[in-house]
Amino acid sequence: MPLLYVMLLGGLSFGNGFLPFDRDTVDLQPVEVYSPALDKFTHGQTIRRLDRRDLAEFQGRSLGDLLQERSGLFVRQYGAGMLASITMRGTSAGHTALFWNGLPINSPSLGQADLSILPMEGFDEATVHFGSTGALYGTDAIGGAIHLNKRLRFSQGHQVNLQQALGSFGRHNTRMGHAYSNGRFSSRTGIYHNFAQNNFPFINQAKIDTPTERQNHARVAQWGATQDLAWQIAGKSQLSTSIWWNHTDREIQPVMGSNTSDQQQDGNLRWVADYHHFGQLFSWNAKTGLIRDELIFNEASRNLVTQYFMGGEAEGKFGEAWETKSGVRFTLIEGKLSTYAAWENRLELYQSVNFRPGERWGLSLNLRQLVYEGNWAPFTPAISGTYALLQTESHQLDLQSAFSRSFKVPTLNDRFWVPGGIPDLESEKSLSGELGLKHLWTKSDFQWETQVTYFQMKVDNWIIWLPNGSFWSPSNIREVHNSGVESFVKGSKSLGKWQIEAQADYAWNRAINRTNVTENDRSQGKQLPYTPEHKFQVTGRLGRGSLSTYVNTHWVGERFIATDNVSKLSAYQLWNWGGTYAWTAFGKMKGDLGLQINNLFNTDYQVLRLRAMPGRNYQINLTINL
């Protein structure tokens, strides 16, 4: 019966797992631990779940690497394993909201997340929600949102997983996991260690005669542990909790021409607990958790921010046409930073409604109001809908549209940093609209999915820091108009024993600055820096029996270096290849043996100017499942 309740509430989603017992062929009998469906109140919006094999192939690497190579999103990477910040729909790094098991994990002090310290071991499923989604998720979701979730299952018995990877430039990754579950209880434990010396050769453009040198200050060491627990309670209720501790110790790779020897340690502790009660027509959930982020820069600068969460939401279904969700979230933020200390409380109320007036129609209305320390963030409504233009046995063609408002509360640093913080800064706010088509074509041995979305957005009150005398201060000064197209194609076909798949993303992003910050500024009407207008990626897969292989390429267009668009970085294209052999031994022992070659053609490239990136590199993976 729990399965029924879960399906009533949000439908099942079988993501890939931390352990390889989450295979491609999914057994429908075991029940997953419930988590709210991300696409529940999002009719007409663009949501994409990353392929579970993509996640598996990036074990030991970070979310930043994954999104750069396997999506149309652009990640600003400051070197191998270094700071990685995302841009969605031409917005800034702080305009994408990140969630882990439903908790927002963007740093309240920095206003963004470093994707390079989110290793794949901390989640089983990554979902990208494109576009303005502040009404659904709260602050920061101006360009979009990314959700990282764990997935647990019941009735799986004991399982052990070991994985070891060795790669070029001093890379090695070790991972161990154990899981046990019966019909009422599920537990999974994982520990991992990732290390990369990153002593890759690069052409040092900063030196006379541009010699090829080895990078010598870019070592990354990472340790982490995860623990997930879940209980089925009386058939109609479920209690689950997850904890993720991650520690990253990095030498900060200097920009070419500099000889800095900065060090950074990041310690992140994330804990969440959920109680779900499922009813036929009415269900509710209570959630609590904490996010503790510590950043130590060169030992002297210590910055600790802790967020405590408490919230709940209730869902109801009224006939076949109406569904509603009402929720509240309270957040207490404690910041102890190197130059200031701050407390802040935030209260959010939100309401979602789904209406299906007919078989072809789906409409969603989302509303949210956030209040922080007595300040009212912009009220955030969003309406979206879908209409099925075509519905046949093999074709489904949907017209999709969404209009929404979003916001970003000024960060703690924006308001309280000493010197320069401005306490009465206003929230950044956006208005956006989008229109798209989604086509699904299915036959017995063939599936083809296409989605194209055109969007327009205006972001106002955009906060930027400007030099003011001997220090810098933030201002609500910039207005940016964004527009573009996102497209996504995925297809698969069986040819006898062969399975062929292809998947591609293309993004066209215009992010035009409408403001000059000074009289002599030459930025108005120009594309934002490090925001490529064009990016695409293509991944092709071929499999037969226990053997499979993939080829991936991604191309990143030119990026302007500064706001006035005078100079730019060249476009680049990288190719990656991998192959896997799935083996079985001694009856119950299974595993994978894989080889990956990244940057196949040893392309010399820079994501950001003068930040060296590795050339061709190799990685061998061995996985053992007991």
Place this chain on the structure above:
Amino acid sequence: MRKFTQVFRFCLVGIAFLVFSCDNDPGEMPRGEFEGGILILNEGAFGANDGEVFHFDPMLDAMNSDVFEGKNGRPFAGLLQDMVEADGRIYLVANTGKVEVVDARDFSSIGAVSTGLDISRSLAVANQNLYISDWGPYDENFNSPDSYIAVVNDPNGGNISRKIPVSSRPEGLYVQNGNLLVACAAAGKLEVISLNDQTVGSSVEVDGTPARFFEDGGRLFLFARGSDQVYFHEINRGSLGIQQTIAVALEQPTGIFSHDGQGNVWVVTSSGWPDYEDAIAKITLNSAQVEQEALYTGSGFYGLGIHPGNGQIYVGDNNGFQGNGIVIVLQPDGQLVRTLAAGRGPSGFRFR
């Protein structure tokens, strides 16, 4: 026969033309691409290392951007702190720990000091040696207790042969009578290094935060600033001691200044919190007075230069480091002449 003679004479003239055309008389050499006009020093943005030199040719009214990269096929890749010309070379000092040496005529690369430096600030040349002021590495509190003068025994660059410890944060350098004068900003000292034994011979405290040396009418000054005064410490060229100090009351001066060699000095002031209004003040050395407190106002003033030919004032505007900056050209009376597109953080000028 007459026709042959004419041809013979024509050939002689041609040969003579070729011979004289190939004469190596330096006075006949074509001028280098950047030997005239104005070199603009663009510091670059922190973390981006996009410092560069631009060249403006007033005759052609043409701005040549990215001079170093354009000539050498690679970016400068550093934060450009100072530009020093000596013996046909230009030394581009990056505070990111390197010095590039280029031909003063066309900016083609000659050499570099690319290892061993930390936070290099300025450079002086004496006896075929390079002396580079360097703050040294920061300590845990971002102080600079291990500052030094790096010595390189080749005017074309190379390895550092010695580091002479000096007081905290050496900036401007000046060579006088076999001695190197060092302005130590954080320590507030003038130090003198004997170039014979390469040790600090004297170290005296001065009023204000010393920055750079300059010559005016044959007199040698050290510029320093306080919170509400600027100081012109005149140095005795014989004893190398401070002969007199001209203190001029000026509210909120910055370390950005320039002079015309005729007793006039221009200083950028900044009002600070909350308005951050910058201004250019004009000071007369002989009267020790501020002649004009706000010759021109604005914000983001980052560099200053006085054209020796026409007295025009060149102001670097950093545009809040949101993209590239501009150069504001003013008449001597402060009237705006024009603006020029510059690089990131225009911070200095060299008029050639």
